[in-house]
Amino acid sequence: MGLFGCGGADHIVGRPLPQSRAEAMPVRLRKLIGACALIILAVSWALAAMALAQLPAIKANGVVEVIYYVVAGLGWVLPGMLLVTWTAGGREPRSEDGGRRTVVV
Numbered sequence: 001m002g003l004f005g006c007g008g009a010d011h012i013v014g015r016p017l018p019q020s021r022a023e024a025m026p027v028r029l030r031k032l033i034g035a036c037a038l039i040i041l042a043v044s045w046a047l048a049a050m051a052l053a054q055l056p057a058i059k060a061n062g063v064v065e066v067i068y069y070v071v072a073g074l075g076w077v078l079p080g081m082l083l084v085t086w087t088a089g090g091r092e093p094r095s096e097d098g099g100r101r102t103v104v105v
Helices: 027-052 062-074 077-088
Strands: none
Touching (some): 027 062, 027 077
């Protein structure tokens, strides 16, 4: 018997590490985490934008208020895009023919 009673194995044998970060997590779990994070991002962004919209500097001028609402309304898109890209897991983009490979003979 080995040192730890494992039938001769004196070290831990694990599976090899994934080759890329995309393989580190199952796709379903990645999509679930991404969807929950996107909902949390959108709700927290909206609440923060509404709270900041009440500042006197923004409420005092109509032009500043319009600019603020445009920036605040579109501001969540960049973090959302990064989150969706992560959720996709770095998969190769589909080709124009829907993923089918065309062979020219």
